[in-house]
Amino acid sequence: MKNIILTADRPTGQLHIGHYVGSLLNRLKMQNEGNYEKMYVMIADSQALTDNYGNVQKVRDNILEVALDYLAVGIDPSKVTIFIQSMVPELTEFMFYYMNLVTLSRLERNPTVKTEIAQKNFGESVPAGFLCYPISQAADITAFNANLIPVGDDQRPLVEQTREIVRSFNNLYGQTLVEPKEVLPDNEACLRLPGLDGKAKMSKSLGNCIFLADEPEVIKQKVMSMYTDPDHIKITDPGKIKGNAVFSYLDALCTDQHFEKYLPEYKNLQELKDHYTRGGLGDVKIKRFLNEILQEILAPIREKRKELAKDPKKIFNMLFAGSKEAREVAGENLTKLKQAMGIDYQNMQ
Numbered sequence: 001m002k003n004i005i006l007t008a009d010r011p012t013g014q015l016h017i018g019h020y021v022g023s024l025l026n027r028l029k030m031q032n033e034g035n036y037e038k039m040y041v042m043i044a045d046s047q048a049l050t051d052n053y054g055n056v057q058k059v060r061d062n063i064l065e066v067a068l069d070y071l072a073v074g075i076d077p078s079k080v081t082i083f084i085q086s087m088v089p090e091l092t093e094f095m096f097y098y099m100n101l102v103t104l105s106r107l108e109r110n111p112t113v114k115t116e117i118a119q120k121n122f123g124e125s126v127p128a129g130f131l132c133y134p135i136s137q138a139a140d141i142t143a144f145n146a147n148l149i150p151v152g153d154d155q156r157p158l159v160e161q162t163r164e165i166v167r168s169f170n171n172l173y174g175q176t177l178v179e180p181k182e183v184l185p186d187n188e189a190c191l192r193l194p195g196l197d198g199k200a201k202m203s204k205s206l207g208n209c210i211f212l213a214d215e216p217e218v219i220k221q222k223v224m225s226m227y228t229d230p231d232h233i234k235i236t237d238p239g240k241i242k243g244n245a246v247f248s249y250l251d252a253l254c255t256d257q258h259f260e261k262y263l264p265e266y267k268n269l270q271e272l273k274d275h276y277t278r279g280g281l282g283d284v285k286i287k288r289f290l291n292e293i294l295q296e297i298l299a300p301i302r303e304k305r306k307e308l309a310k311d312p313k314k315i316f317n318m319l320f321a322g323s324k325e326a327r328e329v330a331g332e333n334l335t336k337l338k339q340a341m342g343i344d345y346q347n348m349q
């Protein structure tokens, strides 16, 4: 079977370096390897509304921002269909039938949803739409028969929940849907990049991100303010690597070539870590090194993004064309779904 790849992001803000190492790099790799029949990247505006229903403008404005980030990092619309979720209304019909296959308690147990409910302080009043977004995500994936889902680690429980829905559907109505598999980064450090403040996750809502579009000065200032080891006060003090955000970023991003170029007195990251652990290596030095690496990675992305941002109309036309194409595919698969369920009445006469 040839692969069908699908992934998505909620348009609630610009994409950041956590998205880059956690998912965008894998998407680019897959796009360029070409081992697929179709590849889709969706801007999940409907899903974003499940917790931003009171702020539609934020979601609307960020559709363009996310699309610019995609194109700037190298997602190529001649290879990948990029589309807007709400422009494929068939997805909601998929979701409606899947809602019968999932219990409320299963939704409440979804670890990602659980964490988000706590973060968003919904308490007892979780909107049904929010609680059900994993079902909508199963619709996004299955409407295109996608089998490979390049996502960040936090999305694993959602793909798992999709597999359960697929199995329930196939058991009830016969083999119809494909079980998807998440594709996570090989590099452990890319799985969950901590925030600048050392908190578990880089996240727009926590305000601890480096955005792909950040200007050089902003990047530098953010890196210089990063959380390291609070007990590493004097340069001569031995320092800790574990929980030190600067080293987590270096683990995710740096190569031996970066050492050659910016810090030739060390051969590789292990040597740098050893020195830091022994004592005698200051935070400023490791931060400067990380800054050089980030500047190198982000400069071409930022420049391309600025160019692209000059013609938003062109971007939207690309998104509309992608959405039209996605709608056709989802429509065909919806017909198959209804056939399997025995509710395609007109064709049953």
Ligand code: TRP
Pocket: 006, 007, 008, 009, 010, 044, 047, 136, 137, 140, 141, 149, 151, 155, 158
């Ligand atoms: N939940 C994803 C996120 O928050 C977005 C998403 C929506 C998605 N539908 C999807 C991801 C389908 C993968 C596949 O980033």
